[in-house]
Amino acid sequence: MTIEKVKETIQKNEGKKLSFKFNGSRNQVEKFEGKIIETYPKIFVIQLTEENAPRKSFSYSDILTESLEIISE
Numbered sequence: 001m002t003i004e005k006v007k008e009t010i011q012k013n014e015g016k017k018l019s020f021k022f023n024g025s026r027n028q029v030e031k032f033e034g035k036i037i038e039t040y041p042k043i044f045v046i047q048l049t050e051e052n053a054p055r056k057s058f059s060y061s062d063i064l065t066e067s068l069e070i071i072s073e
Helices: 003-012 060-064
Strands: 017-023 029-039 043-048 055-059 068-071
Touching: 003 029, 003 060, 029 055, 055 060, 060 068
Parallel strands: none
Antiparallel strands: 017 029, 017 068, 029 043, 043 055
């Protein structure tokens, strides 16, 4: 998969409710649900579905390196 393919996939899913899995440092795994609300040339922004939840931003390379996964339901 290439960066262009990742960007295309992210843009297609913009506004849809999705589940994500983030593999952080030191084997920390975080699962959350949210909507991709904005896309930029280098990053995209996810609004979490929980009430008063913050936004999270990720780079497209996070998908390529499998730090962030979109979980199919």
